[in-house]
Amino acid sequence: MSAAMPPLVSMRGLSKSFAGVRALDAASFELRAGEVHALMGENGAGKSTLMKVLAGIHARDAGAIEVAGQAVGIDSPRAALALGISIVHQELNLMSHLSAAQNIFIGREPRRGLGLFLDEARLEAQAARIFERMNLRLDPRARVGDLTVARQQMVEIAKALSFDARVLIMDEPTAALSNQEVEDLFRVIRQLREEGVGVVFISHKMDELQRIADRVTVMRDGRTIATLPMAGTAMETIIRMMVGREIEAATRAVPDTSARPVALEVSHLCRGTAVMDVSFHVRQGEILGFAGLMGAGRTEVARAVFGADPVDAGEIRVHGRPARIRAPRDAVAHGIGYLSEDRKQYGLATAMDVQTNIAMTALPRFLRLGAFLDGAALAEAAGRHVRQLGIRTPSLAQPVKLLSGGNQQKVVIAKWLLRDCDVLFFDEPTRGIDVGAKAEIHALIDALAAEGKAIVMISSELPEILRLSHRVLVMCEGRVTGELAAHEATQERIMQLATRRRASAAPPTTPASADPALQ
Amino acid sequence: MTQANPSEHARMSSVPTPSRPAALAFVKARLWRPAARQKLLAFASLIALLVFFSFASPSFLAVDNIVSILQATAVNGVLAVASTFIIVSGGIDLSVGTLMTFCAVMAGVALTELHLPLPVGIAVAIGAGVLSGFVSGSLVARLKIPPFIATLGMMMALKGLSLVISGTKPIYFNDTPGFSAISQDSLIGDLVPALPIPNAVLILFLVAIAAAVALNRTLLGRYTFALGSNEEAIRLSGVNVDFWKVVVYATGGGICGIAGLLIASRLNSAQPALGQGYELDAIAAVVIGGTSLSGGAGTLLGTIIGAFIMSVLTNGLRIMSVAQEWQTVVTGVIIILAVYADILRRKART
Numbered sequence: 001m002s003a004a005m006p007p008l009v010s011m012r013g014l015s016k017s018f019a020g021v022r023a024l025d026a027a028s029f030e031l032r033a034g035e036v037h038a039l040m041g042e043n044g045a046g047k048s049t050l051m052k053v054l055a056g057i058h059a060r061d062a063g064a065i066e067v068a069g070q071a072v073g074i075d076s077p078r079a080a081l082a083l084g085i086s087i088v089h090q091e092l093n094l095m096s097h098l099s100a101a102q103n104i105f106i107g108r109e110p111r112r113g114l115g116l117f118l119d120e121a122r123l124e125a126q127a128a129r130i131f132e133r134m135n136l137r138l139d140p141r142a143r144v145g146d147l148t149v150a151r152q153q154m155v156e157i158a159k160a161l162s163f164d165a166r167v168l169i170m171d172e173p174t175a176a177l178s179n180q181e182v183e184d185l186f187r188v189i190r191q192l193r194e195e196g197v198g199v200v201f202i203s204h205k206m207d208e209l210q211r212i213a214d215r216v217t218v219m220r221d222g223r224t225i226a227t228l229p230m231a232g233t234a235m236e237t238i239i240r241m242m243v244g245r246e247i248e249a250a251t252r253a254v255p256d257t258s259a260r261p262v263a264l265e266v267s268h269l270c271r272g273t274a275v276m277d278v279s280f281h282v283r284q285g286e287i288l289g290f291a292g293l294m295g296a297g298r299t300e301v302a303r304a305v306f307g308a309d310p311v312d313a314g315e316i317r318v319h320g321r322p323a324r325i326r327a328p329r330d331a332v333a334h335g336i337g338y339l340s341e342d343r344k345q346y347g348l349a350t351a352m353d354v355q356t357n358i359a360m361t362a363l364p365r366f367l368r369l370g371a372f373l374d375g376a377a378l379a380e381a382a383g384r385h386v387r388q389l390g391i392r393t394p395s396l397a398q399p400v401k402l403l404s405g406g407n408q409q410k411v412v413i414a415k416w417l418l419r420d421c422d423v424l425f426f427d428e429p430t431r432g433i434d435v436g437a438k439a440e441i442h443a444l445i446d447a448l449a450a451e452g453k454a455i456v457m458i459s460s461e462l463p464e465i466l467r468l469s470h471r472v473l474v475m476c477e478g479r480v481t482g483e484l485a486a487h488e489a490t491q492e493r494i495m496q497l498a499t500r501r502r503a504s505a506a507p508p509t510t511p512a513s514a515d516p517a518l519q
Numbered sequence: 520m521t522q523a524n525p526s527e528h529a530r531m532s533s534v535p536t537p538s539r540p541a542a543l544a545f546v547k548a549r550l551w552r553p554a555a556r557q558k559l560l561a562f563a564s565l566i567a568l569l570v571f572f573s574f575a576s577p578s579f580l581a582v583d584n585i586v587s588i589l590q591a592t593a594v595n596g597v598l599a600v601a602s603t604f605i606i607v608s609g610g611i612d613l614s615v616g617t618l619m620t621f622c623a624v625m626a627g628v629a630l631t632e633l634h635l636p637l638p639v640g641i642a643v644a645i646g647a648g649v650l651s652g653f654v655s656g657s658l659v660a661r662l663k664i665p666p667f668i669a670t671l672g673m674m675m676a677l678k679g680l681s682l683v684i685s686g687t688k689p690i691y692f693n694d695t696p697g698f699s700a701i702s703q704d705s706l707i708g709d710l711v712p713a714l715p716i717p718n719a720v721l722i723l724f725l726v727a728i729a730a731a732v733a734l735n736r737t738l739l740g741r742y743t744f745a746l747g748s749n750e751e752a753i754r755l756s757g758v759n760v761d762f763w764k765v766v767v768y769a770t771g772g773g774i775c776g777i778a779g780l781l782i783a784s785r786l787n788s789a790q791p792a793l794g795q796g797y798e799l800d801a802i803a804a805v806v807i808g809g810t811s812l813s814g815g816a817g818t819l820l821g822t823i824i825g826a827f828i829m830s831v832l833t834n835g836l837r838i839m840s841v842a843q844e845w846q847t848v849v850t851g852v853i854i855i856l857a858v859y860a861d862i863l864r865r866k867a868r869t
Contacts, residue, residue, distance in 0.1 A: 308755055332757030346755050349748035351815050356741060360756040363738055371737045415756065 006069030008033045008198040009054065009085075009167055014063035015222075016049055023049040025222035026063070031167060031198040036189060038213035038230065039202045041242055043294055043460045046222040047202050048090075051169045054200075055087040056080035067167075086160030087169040092152050096145030101127035103144050104159045130158045133195075134188045150181035157188065168192060169200040174208060175295055186212050204293050206235050206499050220244045236492070243462065243491040254470050254486040255450075257286040262320065263454035264336070264423045266305055269314030274300040276478040278314075282423070282454045287445065289469025289489075290458040292498045297478040298458045299341060302425040306331045306338040318423065332361060334423075337416030339409075341428035341458070347412045350401035354393050355382040357400050357411050361419040385414035389444065406437025413444065424448065426457045430464060442468060462491045474498050560860060561808055561824045568828065572835035579838050586715060588827075588834045593702070593719035594619070594782045596826035598797055599804035600723075600730045601774035603822045606805050607734070608767045609747035609814030610666040614655060614673035615775050616797030621677040622647045622779030623789035627690030630698065637697055644783075645776035651677060652772020656765035678795060685791040692787050702784035719781050723823075726777055731819040733770070743767050747814025803850075804829050807857040828853070 340346035808825030810817025
């Protein structure tokens with residue numbers, strides 16, 4: 001490729017905020033024709049947002065985009081498609097009852113007979129031509145619902161190509177694929193690269209990226225940190241750039257809980273491919289951090305222990321005694337509480353008032369004459385927790401949806417405290433919460449542990465894990481890939497464990513070399 | 520009245536306004552809550568209808584006609600109360616009309632064929648309603664059949680059962696002294712001769728008050744609202760949602776049993792072919808009264824006002840000699856307008 005030729009895509013000074021939160025901060029990105037370009041960064045680094053701006057899904061606040069040297073204003077997915085920019089989302093957007101061909105050309109069906117009838121034959125022929133180009137054996141008439149996830153993904157890619165895509169963006173395309181299926185995907189990607197398509201590949205899986213990508217761009221906190229050739233760049237370098245922040249001084253005193261009684265013990269928990277043979281325990285007064293990338297199976301473990309989802313196998317012991325948990329109410333009866341990552345959907349009845357939400361776990365305790373709710377007792381108990389946790393609300397009758405995110409989270413905490421739960425699962429406890437309230441929630445979690453509660457904290461934010469955990473468990477693809485004591489835990493080591501795929505033979509660099517330097 | 524809006528916003532931004540006189544603030548807070556506003560709108564519509572019809576037709580305000588409106592409201596009103604429970608919980612019950620008939624037929628069997636005493640007959644009717652509600656609730660909660668389909672099936676099954684049990688013939692209560700008094704006598708009229716309000720209406724109000732207490736003051740009511748607002752969050756709070764769903768449908772069923780007694784008493788017979796169509800009138804009354812079809816919000820006062828709007832409308836149009844066909848058209852338009860007003864209100868809030 002000649003040096004004079006402008007890059008296929010050039011993005012400069014891209015900024016984008018959502019409701020005051022800065023997702024992109026003058027980020028830049030460049031894609032050449034005929035390259036596979038890896039886009040890497042921690043959760044929330046801005047990778048997906050940047051690509052959604054390019055695909056016209058989000059409108060940019062500031063910045064310039066050029067496609068093949070021409071300045072363009074991409075204001076809709078339609079405009080992006082017209083420029084030959086297609087995106088394959090992490091979640092597949094296919095209609096499972098329609099055939100592969102019908103899915104590919106949905107909204108653009110060829111017609112015949114004065115445009116009144118669908119031309120199924122031409123539809124299938126066109127789809128078959130795209131599959132041929134991808135060197136893929138797939139029946140255009142196959143019902144998408146009958147295909148494997150990998151083949152469905154191929155249909156999505158075919159759909160993207162059907163728009164004459166010059167730029168193909170793939171957001172974590174291998175998340176749900178087996179190793180063989182990943183090979184098939186890579187073959188198709190290489191084929192496209194040969195044809196001069198620019199492929200953006202968002203992924204966390206280092207080993208895969210090293211095999212497929214030509215260049216890598218690392219993002220952090222909405223900014224572009226660097227763009228490097230993939231060959232010759234060490235994994236550690238990339239991880240360090242992704243993590244970036246200076247490691248906080250490990251001056252924090254971690255209480256020694258090793259002699260405290262075990263509050264919850266989970267052995268060999270299995271649930272399909274989401275949770276595979278997971279065992280762990282947490283002691284009274286201990287904060288066990290659950291680290292890992294999104295989709296590593298941490299939420300699934302919590303939901304399974306809590307009885308929210310059925311399990312295939314596994315044993316749960318609460319305070320040493322076997323517990324049979326088949327529904328959330330069994331878990332609650334054993335004193336286990338679960339604070340979901342999605343408060344509004346799973347934690348609160350947002351249209352209802354503060355008092356009712358706080359008491360929701362224990363309403364039957366507030367009955368008079370067997371059926372009537374004792375309003376005064378309810379108000380007293382809810383009010384006590386509102387004061388104790390410092391929930392800022394004008395009254396107990398305030399609908400929860402009118403509270404801030406931090407205060408909503410405190411309402412969820414109050415609800416489990418009211419029920420006297422002594423094992424608490426916090427799933428992303430500070431997601432969507434502003435910085436000030438975040439510190440308050442952290443202090444609260446610390447205080448709860450000091451009171452003797454056993455706490456399992458799932459978080460995708462490494463600083464949060466490092467700041468609060470007494471012990472860290474790392475998961476990847478449904479398995480526990482490592483356990484670190486507080487003094488051993490560093491962002492680099494957690495990231496290494498969090499990206500360790502079971503099938504990849506190459507072991508990650510041994511932590512021994514990094515360890516002494518950090519002590 | 521628009522100046523009340525800023526106070527609403529002040530409340531929403533969670534800044535209390537202690538400077539206002541407490542009583543005024545209370546009235547405004549109460550009456551201008553979104554749920555209350557729809558009720559107010561419905562109530563104003565009811566008054567407007569009453570005023571309009573009394574000018575349009577001199578016979579509208581005649582005592583006989585008023586009593587007839589009240590009688591007509593009683594049955595639909597009680598069914599609407601039953602529907603309110605189920606709709607607030609996030610469900611729907613299409614079987615309330617034919618269930619009412621089924622309960623009436625069961626009362627007929629108990630009283631005229633088995634010659635059981637009147638209180639037993641009443642208990643049989645209500646018991647049949649609870650049982651049917653239990654079945655509907657179990658279909659929805661345990662078998663996870665969507666409420667629309669489960670209760671559509673129940674609607675048909677109950678209609679068929681009523682015809683089978685009665686041998687497709689009406690069951691007359693001529694041999695049961697006192698049965699027609701349930702609906703047609705007037706206890707209030709006995710005490711205050713100037714107010715010949717039929718017992719059916721008295722029962723409607725007693726049922727509505729009891730239901731309002733249940734919905735607002737009891738565990739059942741709190742869970743009913745909670746189910747409608749966020750069922751999954753409630754399940755994850757450790758509440759046995761399947762059990763409470765069944766209880767909600769069974770409660771609705773029991774109230775349908777009361778409606779069955781009212782209509783059988785008014786007609787002095789159980790008419791097995793009757794019933795279909797009542798469920799839609801009941802749902803219309805609930806919706807006009809401001810209860811959200813998506814669940815989690817609603818009041819029984821609104822439902823009662825909604826039921827009265829429906830019957831005043833029907834009665835008034837009939838008195839004005841509007842053709843039956845057009846009455847139906849007007850009712851349909853009113854329902855659409857009521858729901859659209861509700862949508863506008865929701866949009867304004869967000």
